[in-house]
Amino acid sequence: MRSLLKARRKWREARMFAAAMASPATPILAQIIPIRRCNLACTYCNEYDKNSLPVPTFEMLSRIDKLCEFRTGIITFSGGEPTLHPDLDQLIRRARDGGAIVTVITNGYLLTPARIKRLNAAGLDYLQISIDNVQPDDVSKKSLKVLDRKLQWLAQYADFDVTINSVLGNDIRQPEDAFQIATRARELGFTSTVGVLHDGLGQLKALNPAATSVYERIKNLGTGLFSFAHHDGFQSNIVHALPNQWHCPAGGRFLYICEDGLVHYCSQQRGHPAIPLADYTVEDILREGAKPKACAPFCTISCVHQTAMLDRFRTEPRETLNGIISRRQQRDPNWHPPASIRLLENMFLKDSRTRDLFGALALRLFRVKQ
Ligand code: SF4
Numbered sequence: 611m612r613s614l615l616k617a618r619r620k621w622r623e624a625r626m627f628a629a630a631m632a633s634p635a636t637p638i639l640a641q642i643i644p645i646r647r648c649n650l651a652c653t654y655c656n657e658y659d660k661n662s663l664p665v666p667t668f669e670m671l672s673r674i675d676k677l678c679e680f681r682t683g684i685i686t687f688s689g690g691e692p693t694l695h696p697d698l699d700q701l702i703r704r705a706r707d708g709g710a711i712v713t714v715i716t717n718g719y720l721l722t723p724a725r726i727k728r729l730n731a732a733g734l735d736y737l738q739i740s741i742d743n744v745q746p747d748d749v750s751k752k753s754l755k756v757l758d759r760k761l762q763w764l765a766q767y768a769d770f771d772v773t774i775n776s777v778l779g780n781d782i783r784q785p786e787d788a789f790q791i792a793t794r795a796r797e798l799g800f801t802s803t804v805g806v807l808h809d810g811l812g813q814l815k816a817l818n819p820a821a822t823s824v825y826e827r828i829k830n831l832g833t834g835l836f837s838f839a840h841h842d843g844f845q846s847n848i849v850h851a852l853p854n855q856w857h858c859p860a861g862g863r864f865l866y867i868c869e870d871g872l873v874h875y876c877s878q879q880r881g882h883p884a885i886p887l888a889d890y891t892v893e894d895i896l897r898e899g900a901k902p903k904a905c906a907p908f909c910t911i912s913c914v915h916q917t918a919m920l921d922r923f924r925t926e927p928r929e930t931l932n933g934i935i936s937r938r939q940q941r942d943p944n945w946h947p948p949a950s951i952r953l954l955e956n957m958f959l960k961d962s963r964t965r966d967l968f969g970a971l972a973l974r975l976f977r978v979k980q
């Protein structure tokens with residue numbers, strides 16, 4: 611059953627990718643806030659409060675409908691703590707029915723076997739939990755010790771894919787914990803990622819040598835082909851406090867919708883452009899997405915980096931794909947591309963006749979309107 615669901619999810623992801631390639635006016639990822647309140651109070655966090663009410667369900671449904679009208683590929687519910695929204699399951703179902711791949715970012719505290727089964731029934735595709743340390747401390751209570759039972763329930767009951775994100779940053783006292791968290795995630799069959807903590811504007815703080823060495827060890831655990839940390843230079847530059855040269859597509863290919871229903875560039879650049887989603891147009895998507903962002907060189911917001919990488923596939927498919935394949939082969943000279951990459955190679959790297967044929971076939975196969 612799980613493998614069937616996984617295969618269906620991969621198919622929907624391939625459709626999403628094809629749709630994103632077909633039009634620059636299609637948002638690839640939208641992060642939406644159903645509630646700003648959080649049941650925890652991590653000291654580095656500027657994305658929560660202690661008393662706000664859930665966004666009314668009818669408002670949320672209309673925002674989701676608007677994102678689906680744009681044919682947004684992935685809708686991520688974040689917060690605050692999204693599982694505090696009483697109708698989260700209904701919101702997930704609406705986004706799924708609208709054609710999106712649906713993700714929830716949670717601190718995991720409210721997960722129980724029954725809650726996980728409800729998320730299955732709602733059609734959730736991905737759940738991401740960020741774990742900051744092994745033992746809770748006064749910076750963060752998102753600890754392996756507290757959450758391990760929840761992780762075991764997820765391994766047992768979840769039909770959706772689970773990603774465990776560990777973090778490195780100078781505010782995290784025990785960088786070694788990130789390695790233990792990544793190892794435990796992999797033991798349980800989850801994907802593991804590692805993020806670098808940003809300051810209040812989404813900008814880089816250089817990692818100290820102990821944290822950098824843990825990052826390298828986690829990197830060597832290896833993950834899937836498109837794992838950002840491993841196959842793109844962005845994350846590596848971030849860890850070494852070097853600037854990245856990239857175009858941030860926030861406001862266009864990436865949207866952040868706050869609890870008041872305004873579109874912002876990202877969680878750390880709220881206030882720009884701050885246009886109500888209800889009034890947001892395709893022209894806004896194209897204009898805001900194209901604007902240069904002064905914060906880009908030292909930005910650590912990895913989901914926007916990944917969105918930019920997918921966007922780059924549309925404009926520079928050959929360079930992007932070649933880069934991914936050659937970085938993977940540098941790490942492992944015996945590596946051979948899987949079928950999905952061979953298909954992309956045929957679409958983008960072969961001679962122009964093969965490319966046109968595969969491109970047209972893929973769009974027809976995925977029923978993507980150009
Ligand atoms: S659990 Fe997440 S939203 Fe809540 S305070 Fe911690 S980092 Fe912020």
Ligand code: SF4
Pocket residue numbers: 811812813858859860875876877878879903905906907909910911914
């Ligand atoms: S570069 Fe983009 S994602 Fe990063 S902080 Fe600036 S607006 Fe946000």
